[in-house]
Amino acid sequence: MIAAALLFAAAPASTATDAERAFAADAQRIGQWSAFRKYADKDAVMFTPQAAWARDFLRGRKDPPRAISWRAAVSYVSCDGRTAVNSGPWFGVGGHVGGTFNTVWQKGAAGWRWVYDGGGPLTGSAARAGAPAIRRASCAGKPKGAPITPPPPLSTHKAEVAKADNGRGESADRTLGWDWQVDAHGTRRFRLFQWTGRRYVQVLTRHARAR
Secondary structure, three states: OHHHHHHHHHOOOOOHHHHHHHHHHHHHHHOHHHHHHHHEEEEEEEEOOOEEEHHHHHOOOOOOOOOOEEOOOEEEEOOOOOEEEEEEEEEOOOOOEEEEEEEEEEEEOOEEEEEEEEEEOOOOOOOOOOOOEEEEOOOOOOOOOOOOOOOOOOOHHHHHHOOOEEEEEEOOOOOEEEEEEEOOOOOEEEEEEEEOOOOEEEEEEEEEOOO
């Protein structure tokens, strides 16, 4: 089983779920933070619990003796298949369920890279092992506007004193969009929207409180 996972990690990823499996396999093979660095986009964001650039958080960080593990239970995919949000359970080094994760993947010239990674508490029971469910956005119709309207810009004064942080993103074809917000205490919210052919529907919401 382990050998099969390592062989899979060496094969080129054609989908975001392939990339997720390779990412998780590499965490066991080369080390947890080494795998995070390998698959991170240059502008990837993670949380500590405040928002941080992955390139800064991961720079020089030593791998723990044993890595956590995880697997995608569902993958929300854009119409063009080049952006996806994977969600599923992650497990501690002892094999117990630690919570859920949400990872945003985008495919570019360098292949699949993650641009957002955030964990949170387990919501409901952990999904059974097996192939992840694929939920693709509709290719019908033409999305009007962005999936998520950006908030108005802060004034100079507010930008200087604001404690909260937020961000948003969307697929190139605008059939998938997400946003996140983390407050001054580290409590985070993540939302995901998909195009149905007629309108955008919120298909995923996750809240994570700072520990």
